Amino acid sequence: MxxxxxxxxxxxxxxxxxxxxxxxxxxxxxxxxxxxxxxxxxxxxxxxxxxxxxxxxxxxxxxxxxxxxxxxxxxxxxxxxxxxxxxxxxxxxxxxxxxxxxxxxxxxxxxxxxxxxxxxxxxxxxxxxxxxxxxxRLSGSFRAAVFGANDGLVSNLALVMGIGATGVAPQFVLFSGIAGLLAGALSMGAGEFVSVRSQRELLAATEPNDYADDVLPDLDLDANELALVYRARGLSDEEATLQAHRVVAAAQGSGERAPLRDAATASDDVVGSAFGAAVSSFLLFSSGAIVPVLPWLFGLSGVAAVVLALALVGVALLCTGAMVGLLSGGPPLRRALRQLAIGFGAAAVTYLLGLAFGVSLG
Missing domain, CATH: 1.20.1260 (Ferritin)
Known part of the structure; x- marks a missing residue:
């Protein structure tokens, strides 16, 4: 060349x-x-x-x-x-x-x-x-991780900024941040538990079961409703009839239960554990929500605590945004700045509201 x-x-x-x-x-x-x-x-x-x-x-x-x-x-x-x-x-x-x-x-x-x-x-x-x-392969778990951690970062930063802007004592800001962390993490965990459990129950109700297996040997090969079962599952008339004949013939020939559930899919394999999803959501939200509280947790107050909280959350938002950009094939810097703008924008709104309430209460 x-x-x-x-x-x-x-x-x-x-x-x-x-x-x-x-x-x-x-x-x-x-x-x-x-x-x-x-x-x-x-x-x-x-x-x-x-x-x-x-x-x-x-x-x-x-x-x-x-x-x-x-x-x-x-x-x-x-x-x-x-x-x-x-x-x-x-x-x-x-x-x-x-x-x-x-x-x-x-x-x-x-x-x-x-x-x-x-x-x-x-x-x-x-x-x-x-x-x-x-x-x-990564999309489902990655989305949950980014959503949980980012939600904790933004929501708790907005909370402590809004509370801190009212001029209350640092101990109250710390208490509000911890309360926001626990409330948000518990809400995320409970919501994920209910969501996954409900999806599993919905899938379980949809899956075929063995309710009619014991009567299959008694069905008439030439006139039976078993073909309707397979038509209801999406097979064509011809395919449903052929499948019904195979199942009934197998049941009558062996005297054993026929595999009526051959199209079933275990709901656990599809959506995973409800408890595991709840724990993951709780921990992911907490990992993000603890970051804005750290300055007050270590005894800082006033402007120093606010600046440090913004710096810590800013770094975390830039990292999560850059990772999203990296894995999605987009520009990491642009995604990082977008994440930072969204997080700081939410915090700015609550900070201004806190200032307004602080003036009115004063």
Whole structure:
């Protein structure tokens, strides 16, 4: 793979090629490290991506005329990918790799071949497909975690800001924050328990049961309502009749119960444990709600407590927002700032209300 000739390269060109060389090597290493933890199709795809990065590496080596005497360190983003590939799950690494592949420097690089530019764009789609599988597996629990922690952060920050703005004693602000933490966490836990239990009960009422199994041997193969059961479950007339004949014939031939529940699905496998969901929601909300209370918990008061609470919650909101952006494939900084604006906006509203009530009470 050789780039079109564009005249004699400058020293700046050679430095840029060297940077591309080390980044391509580091990216290939990341894909190979991820492949070591995978099997089957995912492993093969990751190794193929590593091989493609190897082709790009050879392109820059050819332009450089061989291995340079001195090589710079890979870029910060590439080093971060390598560090995460060694320590964390592939979903985080693939999400970062997707963003990196989508920002290929080769679009503006005159020494990169058209095939290399095309490779990088296709790589972004390949990595997007691999990351999508992990995102789908993570989506339910991740949504609950982000929602619970973020709800605790925002609601309790808004509460302590509003109460603190009225001018009450620091002990009252602390008590209000703890009360808000417990009230919110208990409400989240109870709501999740009721929600999951209700969903399980709804699914249990929907699933087939063994109520009619013992009468199956007595049904008439030519005139029976068993076909209606399968039609009610969504089969066509022909499919329902064939299934009914198979079930009745099996029951009459063996004298045992027929598998009338073959379409059943256990509700526990679908929605999980109601108690586990309640405990998770309680802990996730509490982990966020405790953050704005920490300054008062450690004895601070007044402006110092307010500033520290805002700083702590701000960092937490930026982290959760950046993680949402990272895992969703969006810009982490934009998602982080959006999360921060929403949280501080809610706190500002209650703070202004607290000031208004404080003036009126005074």
């Amino acid at each position: 050789t780039a079109p000739q564009h005249g004699a390269p400058t020293s700046a060109d050679r430095r840029r090629w060297t940077r591309y060389l080390v980044d391509e090597r580091a990216e290939a290493r990341v894909y190979r490290q991820l492949a070591e933890r995978k099997s089957g199709a995912e492993r093969a795809i990751l190794l193929a991506l590593a091989e493609a990065e190897g082709r790009h590496e050879r392109h820059w080596l050819e332009l450089l005329g061989g291995e340079p005497a001195r090589l710079p360190r890979p870029g910060l983003g590439t080093r971060l990918l390598g560090w995460m590939a060694r320590r964390f799950g592939s979903i985080f690494v693939l999400a970062l790799a997707q963003n990196a592949e989508a920002r290929s420097p080769y679009d503006a690089e005159r020494f990169a071949s058209p095939a290399m530019r095309a490779d990088e764009k296709i790589h972004a789609e390949v990595v997007r497909g691999l990351a999508a599988q992990g995102r789908r």
